[in-house]
Amino acid sequence: MTMTLRLETVTAANFDLAIGLKVRPDQEHLVAPVMKSLAEAYVYPGIAWPRLILDGERPVGFLMAFFDIDFAGDGKGADIRSGLWRLNIAAGEQGRGYGRFAVESVADEIRRRGGTRLTTTWHPGKDGPEGFYLGLGFRLTGETSGDQKVGELELGSAL
Numbered sequence: 675m676t677m678t679l680r681l682e683t684v685t686a687a688n689f690d691l692a693i694g695l696k697v698r699p700d701q702e703h704l705v706a707p708v709m710k711s712l713a714e715a716y717v718y719p720g721i722a723w724p725r726l727i728l729d730g731e732r733p734v735g736f737l738m739a740f741f742d743i744d745f746a747g748d749g750k751g752a753d754i755r756s757g758l759w760r761l762n763i764a765a766g767e768q769g770r771g772y773g774r775f776a777v778e779s780v781a782d783e784i785r786r787r788g789g790t791r792l793t794t795t796w797h798p799g800k801d802g803p804e805g806f807y808l809g810l811g812f813r814l815t816g817e818t819s820g821d822q823k824v825g826e827l828e829l830g831s832a833l
Contacts, residue, residue, distance in 0.1 A: 679775050681725040691733045692726050698765040704797045711738045711760045727776055735763040737776040741787060756784045757793035777810055781829050790829050795822035
């Protein structure tokens with residue numbers, strides 16, 4: 675990993691780079707393709723925060739965060755959360771710190787907006803990303819969202 679990592683808004687100029695990002699074939703069942711995320715971002719413009727992850731000028735990943743959603747989905751608004759909705763690190767780019775950078779970037783944005791915790795979900799199983807998230811300090815909440823486990827990271831300090 676170099677020191678030239680940055681997030682960039684997905685625009686018409688880099689759209690093809692973004693949708694060209696693919697995870698390893700054995701991970702395709704674990705995360706939606708970037709194209710679906712961008713469609714969801716279009717449908718949920720006030721909630722979704724899609725970003726291309728660049729190392730220099732090279733696209734290495736994609737993330738999409740969410741902010742201030744009714745996590746329970748019951749319309750009561752008693753459980754408002756922000757977090758990481760999607761994380762796609764390109765095949766061949768994993769294990770280089772890009773995923774950690776993505777989580778740290780989302781954590782920074784949540785803190786900037788006044789939040790104190792980052793929520794994410796993942797598919798369970800030995801081939802899933804649970805070890806990655808637990809290694810960053812996420813704790814299982816005991817909840818599920820659909821068929822995914824829910825984890826949270828307290829944002830009292832930097833990762």
